[in-house]
Amino acid sequence: MLSVSFNDGVTAALPAEMLRVLSPSAEVQGHGPGQKVTVPGKREVAIKAVAPTGNYAVRIAFDDGHDSGIFTWTYLRELGETGEAKFAEYERELAEKGLSRDRR
Numbered sequence: 001m002l003s004v005s006f007n008d009g010v011t012a013a014l015p016a017e018m019l020r021v022l023s024p025s026a027e028v029q030g031h032g033p034g035q036k037v038t039v040p041g042k043r044e045v046a047i048k049a050v051a052p053t054g055n056y057a058v059r060i061a062f063d064d065g066h067d068s069g070i071f072t073w074t075y076l077r078e079l080g081e082t083g084e085a086k087f088a089e090y091e092r093e094l095a096e097k098g099l100s101r102d103r104r
Contacts, residue, residue, distance in 0.1 A: 002076075004073075012079065016045050016047045018083055020042045021039045026068070038090065042101065043101040044102075047061070049061040049067075
């Protein structure tokens with residue numbers, strides 16, 4: 001879980017799995033429209049490290065080796081506000097593709 005607090009008092013508790021599967025990295029989002037990847041098997045993923053990237057973002061390293069996502073404060077706030085809906089869409093995509101949140 002990553003807990004984030006913003007200057008205006010808004011806070012968010014963001015689960016590691018959600019951050020991993022919704023990572024803004026090219027590995028997950030692709031390099032263009034229609035290239036987004038549905039990443040299965042990350043229910044038990046953990047955050048290994050969080051490092052600042054300038055004043056605008058953090059880089060999150062996960063225990064599965066993924067560490068290329070740079071999460072802007074804007075994106076983290078968006079996930080705090082709409083993450084549940086985005087995660088529900090991810091779960092629908094998994095089901096449609098016959099994939100699971102669990103490792104196989």
